[in-house]
Amino acid sequence: MPVDSAVANPIAYSTAPPIAAGLLAWYDRAARRLPWRAPPGDPPADPYRVWLSEVMLQQTTVAAVGRYFAEFTRRWPTVEALAAADDAEVMGAWAGLGYYARARNLIACARAVAAAGGRFPDEEAGLRALPGIGDYTAAAIAAIAFGRRAVVVDANVERVVARLFRIETPLPVAKPAIRGAADGITPDMRAGDFAQAMMDLGATICTPKRPACAICPLIDHCAAFRAGDPERFPAKAPKAARPERKGTAFWLEAEGAVLLVRRPDKGMLGGMRALPTGPWTDADPGLAGAPRSAAWRSAGKVAHVFTHFALELDVVTAVASGRDAGEGEWWPVARIGEAGLPTLFAKAARLAQKARGKDGE
DNA sequence: AATCCGTGGAT
DNA sequence: TATCCAAGGAT
Structure with missing residues (x-):
């Protein structure tokens, strides 16, 4: 399949659409090095580690995940090892990370994968059917661990896309439009690097407040920068008071x-x-x-x-x-x-x- | 579709 | 200090 060559070839973006090409060139220079991530252009990381990191990173910052990822992979280096662990051990190791349904689903997912032979599904649909894996995580694992083209939309991508196209509709109504726009700029090659590049951009440059537009690789493509109001995007519906x-x-x-x-x-x-x-x-x-x-x-x-x-x-x-x-x-x-x-x-x-x-x- | 589900860092 | 918000998923 062209999937593998796409992952292995760091120069494969030369024929990608302009936004993806510019972003991937930036990523090759500026990618954050993270324990669960393969360097740009390298073969994909172990699907088990990609899955574990993605679940831990749901609504959780990179800084908070760091030591939990290290501890989990030390104690349970493979999906089979995690599947064989006692529930209470895993729940205890997750303590402090929050959103504890993730830990319960993590155990259930590990056991489902182990029971099916120990290999994660390599396509979105199969991943999406596992506990704790929703639209975002299925797309992310398919792209990052298996090199599949998938439209990966998290809060970073929503922000970057909403600014690139200056989408006025507030979230969450804007989600389908944002996903459509993200689909339109997702390249066929290096989909995993592209997804991680979008997230790095959102985390380090296209930040919620005071985005660093001056050093943004997509500055020439960004409608919100052109209009001078990137911080207004994405628009959001007002949130309820906290009792x-x-x-x-x-x-x-x-x-x-x-x-x-x-x-x-x-x-x-x-x-x-x-x-x-x-x-x-x-x-x-x-x-x-x-x-x-x-x-x-x-x-x-x-x-x-x-x-x-x-x-x-x-x-x-x-x-x-x-x-x-x-x-x-x-x-x-x-x-x-x-x-x-x-x-x-x-x-x-x-x-x-x-x-x-x-x-x- | 709207609500429920944690935590800690940044501003 | 108060608010925002992060690589969302399940129901």
């Missing part, structure tokens, strides 16, 4: 261990270890939902902002005389850092321990 909720987290200690629970798979922080909590509501729920009645004392409050609401969590502590089976999981306090708590509960745990330390000990 505030209140809740209580319970730190129950007995014999040097603290009671942890596993949250339900669906909903906030699904599938993660956590401190027991009551409801998260408009009004302060007090001690509703306490794992048992006890002399609860407040250690203070933790503020945490999620995507669609802000939470103020009152952290209360108590010491129990003994452990009851079936309440949850009694975790050694001294090793709480290894429990894989999401950030909200890691903050709450720090506060609880600080308060307990003051009490005496």
